[in-house]
Amino acid sequence: MEHDDFAPLLARAHAHAGAFLDALPERFVGARAGREALLAALDRPLPGTGEDAAAVLDLLAAQAAEGTSACGAPRYFGFVIGGALPVALAADWLVSTWDQNAGIHAISPLAAATEEVAARWLLDLFDLPRESGVGFVTGCQMAHFTCLAAARHGVLARAGWDVETDGLNGAPRIHVVASEEAHVTLEVALRYLGLGTGALVRVETDGQGRMRVDRLREVLPTLPGRVIVCAQAGNVNTGAFDPLRGIGEVARAHGAWLHVDGAFGLWARASADAARRGLADGIEQADSWAADAHKWLNVPYDCGVAIVRDAGVHRAAMTATAAYLIPAGGQERDAVDWGPEFSRRARGIPVYAALRTLGRDGVAGLVDRCCARARQFAALLSAEPGVAILNDVVLNQVLVRFGDDDALTRAVVAGVQADGTCWASGTTWHGVAAMRISVSNWATSEDDVATSAAAMRRVFHRSRAQGAEGVADPGPLTSR
Ligand SMILES: Cc1ncc(COP(=O)(O)O)c(C=O)c1O
Numbered sequence: 072m073e074h075d076d077f078a079p080l081l082a083r084a085h086a087h088a089g090a091f092l093d094a095l096p097e098r099f100v101g102a103r104a105g106r107e108a109l110l111a112a113l114d115r116p117l118p119g120t121g122e123d124a125a126a127v128l129d130l131l132a133a134q135a136a137e138g139t140s141a142c143g144a145p146r147y148f149g150f151v152i153g154g155a156l157p158v159a160l161a162a163d164w165l166v167s168t169w170d171q172n173a174g175i176h177a178i179s180p181l182a183a184a185t186e187e188v189a190a191r192w193l194l195d196l197f198d199l200p201r202e203s204g205v206g207f208v209t210g211c212q213m214a215h216f217t218c219l220a221a222a223r224h225g226v227l228a229r230a231g232w233d234v235e236t237d238g239l240n241g242a243p244r245i246h247v248v249a250s251e252e253a254h255v256t257l258e259v260a261l262r263y264l265g266l267g268t269g270a271l272v273r274v275e276t277d278g279q280g281r282m283r284v285d286r287l288r289e290v291l292p293t294l295p296g297r298v299i300v301c302a303q304a305g306n307v308n309t310g311a312f313d314p315l316r317g318i319g320e321v322a323r324a325h326g327a328w329l330h331v332d333g334a335f336g337l338w339a340r341a342s343a344d345a346a347r348r349g350l351a352d353g354i355e356q357a358d359s360w361a362a363d364a365h366k367w368l369n370v371p372y373d374c375g376v377a378i379v380r381d382a383g384v385h386r387a388a389m390t391a392t393a394a395y396l397i398p399a400g401g402q403e404r405d406a407v408d409w410g411p412e413f414s415r416r417a418r419g420i421p422v423y424a425a426l427r428t429l430g431r432d433g434v435a436g437l438v439d440r441c442c443a444r445a446r447q448f449a450a451l452l453s454a455e456p457g458v459a460i461l462n463d464v465v466l467n468q469v470l471v472r473f474g475d476d477d478a479l480t481r482a483v484v485a486g487v488q489a490d491g492t493c494w495a496s497g498t499t500w501h502g503v504a505a506m507r508i509s510v511s512n513w514a515t516s517e518d519d520v521a522t523s524a525a526a527m528r529r530v531f532h533r534s535r536a537q538g539a540e541g542v543a544d545p546g547p548l549t550s551r
Contacts, residue, residue, distance in 0.1 A: 076124065083125055087132035094136070095144045096514070099491035104137035145514040146493035146523050151307065151335050151366050151468075154512035159370040162424035166417050173417035175405045177397035186419030187404045192426045193376060196434060197340045197362075199355055203378050204385030206409030207364075207419040210375040211334040214361030215260035217377035217389065217410055219247075219299065221359055222328040223264055224388040225381065226297035235387065239265045246294040248272045249301040250282035250313065254332055257301055278501075279463055280306040284317035291325040298327035304351050305336020308500050308507060310445075310466030312336060316353025329357040334375075335511065338367040339466060343435040347442065350465060359385075367438060367467075369513050370421040377410065385409060441467045441510040444520050448508055451524035458531065461505055469508040470500055473531050477504040482534045483527065492526035493519075 112134050141147055143154040155163075173182035190205035204221075208214050223245065227234045230243045247270045249257055258268045272294060275286045282302060291298065300322040302313040315331065322329040331337070331354055339351050354360070358381070364374040379385035390408045392398065399405045407413060429437065449464045452471055461470040473483045484497040484506045498507045506527075510520075 072124070080124055080128065083128050087128065087135075091132070091135060092143075095141055096146075098136075098141055098144065100141045100144055100146055100494040101488050101491060102138055102140045104134065109134055109138045140494065143512070143514075145512055145516060145519045147512065148508045148510060148523070149494050149496045151509045151511055153363075153366045153369040154514055155371040156369045156425050156428070156513055158428040159368075159421040159425040162421040163371045166420050169417070171417045172414045173419070174407050174412070174414050175396060176399040176403040179417060180403070182417035182420065183399070183404045183406065185417070185423045186406060189419045189423040189426060190404075193422070194378070196426070196431065197337055197360070197378075199360060199378060200380050202382060203380050204382035204409055206377040206385070206389065207406070207422065208375045208377050208410045208412070209373040209418075210365060211254075211332065211361050211363045212256040212259060212375070213411060214334075214363070214375040214377040215256055215330075215332065216263050217385075218330050218359035218361050218379055219257075219260050219264055219266075220388040220411070221379045221381070221385045222299045222330055223266065225358065225384045226299060226328050228384070228387075230297060243296055245270055245297045245299060246272055247299045247301060248274060248287065248290060248294070248327070250274050250276050250280075250303060252276050252280040252282075252306055252308075253301055253303060254307055254334065257332060279311035280309045281311045282313040282318060284314050284321060287318060288321050291321060291327065298322075298325060299330060300327045301330045301332060302357070303336070304331050304333040304339070304354055305466060306468070307334075308468065308470055308498055308505075309462035310336070310468030311463070312339075312350040312465070314353075315351060316356070319353045319356030323356065328359070330359045331357045331361070333360050333362045335363060335366045336466065337362040338434070338438050341431070341434045342438050342442075343432070344439055344442075347439070347466070364422050364425075366511055367441070368422065368425050368434070369437065369511075370418075370425050374418045374422060376422075437513050438467075441512070441515065444510045444515050444517070445469050445508070447517060447520045448510070448524055451521065452527065455528050455531070457535070458528070461500055461503075467510045469510075470498070471506040471508065471527070472503060473506070474535055479531075479534055480504040480506060482537075483531050486530035486534050487527055490526055490530055493523035495527075 142152050171179035171182045173179050176183040186207055194201050194203055206217050208217055223234055232242050251273050261268055274290055275283050277283055302315055302318045304312050339347050342348050360378040362376045364370045365372045386408045445464050445467045448469045449460045452458045453460045457474045459472045461472055473480045481504050488494055495506050495508045498505050
């Protein structure tokens with residue numbers, strides 16, 4: 072390899088990327104190729120002698136057309152997956168080109184300064200305490216990990232226990248309170264942190280999946296010692312918000328740490344619509360907040376945000392020091408103080424680029440447009456006899472049930488995925504099968520929603536005409 076190889080290979084990659092992006096809006100939305108087909112094309116014994124780099128790129132690009140889902144396409148409604156804003160993707164390319172280790176300021180002053188500003192802008196946008204610590208992590212999973220590590224530090228320090236030095240052996244017990252509908256990544260974070268899922272005390276939810284404050288009020292006095300309460304802003308199925316003001320008051324009265332999962336819901340704080348912002352009323356009372364930028368800010372994977380009110384506690388839980396490191400010491404920001412990674416890419420740079428390009432109005436427009444499209448989906452689908460919307464569409468999530476029948480609903484989900492006009496995933500909601508639509512992409516237009524709703528109706532009619540016996544039930548579809 073020579074330095075001169077960069078230009079032709081990057082030009083080739085650019086051409087492949089252009090072709091991929093050009094096809095994105097109209098291509099088959101799901102992935103067509105599975106493991107077998109992809110391995111047939113990709114799997115070889117490790118070559119003894121290296122192969123031509125351009126040919127390797129061509130091979131990967133050819134497989135990308137079939138082996139990827141069109142996650143960035145305007146008719147992709149699966150899970151809660153944001154698209155990528157053009158400027159965020161372009162900035163991400165530069166991040167790869169600059170190849171900075173963004174762990175410490177001494178290596179990358181640019182990454183450190185950019186993330187310092189992006190962190191400040193996010194606190195401003197979300198209207199959270201401006202002195203909070205902010206870490207850019209891979210996603211909401213690691214944002215939970217980071218925030219709950221800070222929570223663990225905070226509640227144990229109050230009990231005179233230094234968890235970073237002494238670990239959890241013999242430590243005072245911590246109870247973690249979360250609703251029955253808390254996202255699974257919260258449990259995973261508890262496992263990583265040595266608290267264990269056994270520390271979880273579940274609180275019942277209401278019909279929309281919101282934590283019941285009356286039940287929380289009863290539960291907290293039964294828990295002696297240190298308590299972390301985890302609330303949710305944006306239920307992964309319904310988009311519903313826990314009653315955060317009430318939860319905050321109860322948690323504070325009990326001296327508990329309050330953490331909020333705002334993977335996508337925290338972005339409601341950026342809405343121009345007062346009622347939508349009001350869904351998150353009281354969220355500012357929390358001690359920590361986890362959110363994703365790769366969801367509703369539409370930066371490419373991967374980027375989550377961990378925010379902790381007490382920056383000192385945040386830093387104490389995360390910081391890494393070693394003799395050979397060059398700690399910033401002054402005003403400069405070392406990313407290792409705010410997240411669990413040591414070496415990492417400068418993932419805050421696309422966040423900076425997106426926020427600066429969109430501005431406050433642009434972020435509000437992105438959020439509010441997606442919510443309007445979700446309501447459009449609900450209106451179009453509920454107008455169809457036999458189709459029911461199961462949730463109050465307060466945000467960007469829509470739960471749809473077909474023919475009030477599990478097998479039929481699952482068959483419609485599978486049929487829609489096979490049809491390729493759009494892509495939506497399935498879930499089981501309060502014991503019944505449902506299709507789950509999440510509108511999280513800047514590019515989704517009214518036409519996209521109309522076209523997708525028409526495809527869903529078409530598949531519903533076809534599946535129903537085939538009759539219950541003819542309907543292939545693909546089995547339970549779980550949510551993520
Ligand atoms: C409410 C909620 N919390 C956490 C997560 C996990 O986020 P990530 O996949 O970025 O780790 C998700 C993902 O959809 C989510 O919807």
